[in-house]
Amino acid sequence: MKTTIANVSEFEGKTVTIGAWLANKRSSGKIAFLQLRDGTGFMQGVVVKNDVEEDVFNLAKNITQESSMYITGTIVEDTRSPLGYEMQVQEIELIHEAVDYPITPKEHGTEFLMDHRHLWLRSKKQHAVMKIRNEIIRATYQFFNDNGYVKVDPPILTGSSAEGTTELFHTKYFDEEAYLSQSGQLYMEAAAMALGKVFSFGPTFRAEKSKTRRHLIEFWMIEPEMAFVEHEESLEVQEQYVSFIVQSVLQNCKLELETLGRDTSKLENIKAPFPRISYDDAIELLKEKGFTDIEWGEDFGAPHETAIAESFDKPVFITNYPAEIKAFYMQPHPERPEVVLCADLIAPEGYGEIIGGSERINDLELMKKRYEQHELTGEAYNWYLELRKYGSVPHSGFGLGLERTVAWLSGVDHVRETIPFPRLLNRLYP
Template sequence: MEIISMRQAEDFLDQEVIVKAWITNKRSSGKIAFLQLRDGQVYFQGIVLKNEVGEEVFELVKTLGQESSVELQGIVQADDRSNLGYELLIKSIKIIGESHEYPITPKEHGTDFLMDHRHLWLRSSKQHAIMQVRNEIIRATYQFFNDRSFIKIDPPILTGSAPEGTTELFHTKYFDEDAYLSQSGQLYMEAAAMAFGNVFSFGPTFRAEKSKTRRHLIEFWMMEPEMAYTDHEASLKVQEEYVAFLVRSVIDNCRLALETLERDINQLEKYCQLPYPRIEYTDAVKLLQDNGFDDIEWGEDFGSPHETFIANQNDQPVFIINWPKSIKPFYMKINPDNPETVLCADMIAPEGYGEIIGGSQRIDDYQTLAENIHKYGLDPEVYAWYLDLRQYGSVPHSGFGLGLERAVAWIAGIEHIREASPFPRLLNRLYP
């Protein structure tokens, strides 16, 4: 007899199978019991008929607590009332592990309680759906870049310098040297691009930023491609194609998860339409000032309200391009049309989710980069290897970074980024 996941149910219609699952809820009436079940991949219903299993087994089913694990033998049946489309008529049941007084019940719980029980909260239908969306975004990322002949390169997590030149770093000792947890793999990706042409990394990064907003995590995952012989315009095209590809993949492969999350799929369809609109930073400042945002001046960074207003002018993600060089990192190439700005862009997601991508064309000239390192007060010895890339066959190159959890939160339509990470690290949370 086949052991299956109920995700395979259509291939086993009217056949007897074995399914290993957990009980999420149950109810019984007279001679029939309804079990709400999950097998790790999908949620489904099992029906227990007293005259099919006998009185002893039927009474045993009534005693099973929430999250008890079971091995079920039964017949797959069509069920038009179920989102899955199938249910299991149970013939026999074997208890694998009992569960009593499960902490997370179907009632409402506070956020702190749920975060303290994150190891169990992941089992709930909504959290399960979010992780399915996350998994699909990761799978689709590999497909997108592998199909375009990018090579995956893994940058180090321990570094001796700050890629962004900031102080928001986790410091540690590396034997007798200072080291930091990486806040970006970009500089190493630039080295890899000079060796392989087109590369990408996908791994954890860290920001020691004392922020409690719904958009920030201390530890998060970044996807960072770097492309040799690629200017800013070509990079923007890759960025929008990549994001549209992610959204399309989730729509096509996570339909049940999106329905569980009550995500508006028609809205998501709009995000698959290219090209995405663009607005110059200078024009964005004027747009904000003309609409009552008196707190913003040219040369200042945008906050969440500013980003949300700009995004709300469109039905798609929007690029804010060519930012002031004074508020951007040292490695960005000057915009030849306006030397006070650099060739960069932030992609702002609709619906108030803020920046999901930051990217730029990099400085490819040795002298200019050396001057910037000095101007930004950075140690030339620490960045000597990075300068080497401009001495030995330098080429125009560009890259960007996408924050995985922000992309998950946006596509899944969840309010807080903490739910987009299986075990989020927040300002005052290191447990579980």
């Protein structure tokens, strides 16, 4: 009977066949230990010389790393294994012999591993990170589907910038100017006016020449948008959503978190509500922590966000930033028009901002003024203005960066390991 490593617990004491690759091996005289992987997980196969045909044992001793095979044997309990089971091997059918596999069990430099990303993905830790990424995506769909949101797919090619910045990838769209999307938000606002509560999940692109461990050129965003929802309600949705995905990863990725050596005690505490600190108070906190040159009106960098997060054991909302340093579409505070109804959610342990969100301007005349201030002229933005002209309502939304969230929950240092094929300032291969 054919099965997968993920399902071997259903076949204890039974003989099964698994299609697998050899991740590693070691031999001890009359026993060969094969570290097998099949995409669903990792498992040890034990080949005992006296229990198999001579050619099977010789193959087990000589098979090379990443060779593929059909391997048949009995599944037995093994309490020492993270999986809890191993295979007592009876037969091996070699499918393809891999020769001189470049990624050996020794240490390799980051650039070498990135050049071989197509193969590095096979390693146990990279496999674990990708499984955690998948669980976050699965839990995201569950959370929003269960709460009445409709999935909407905004375009990747756009005729304008979502945030009025210059960090865009320019391209030609036949005889028109076009850009790769840096956010689906504007389109999601239109969708919310049609469908109430919506969310998108897709790639976004920032032509930002940054080399930090938190930045990618191409990354994936989850962007909900909600009609008739004001700022405070949006914050509650955000903390409930983040709590849900964290607890889902803890419940469904125990083996992967263990593989990565993640301290799960720090994640078990991640449950709503989350603490909140105003931008004003954050400035004062930073000055107390030694950032004496930070002034009101300046945006926060990675060291500032880390210092603020250190004061809390959960993600923390920084609210009400100055309007001058935020996007044109954010609703001003009703009592302080110099700040806007927005929040950034900062992850613990130095992982930085994982969510940016705000209440959106719903007044037509105010949005016209913002257009003038930000020089958003031309037909490219007319449709967005019309959302305020025909049945405008209070509405809010946010965007969660998937890769930063994966990095935080996995405990990996750099976002380049949290996406299958990272696009970095100096990397477009493989």
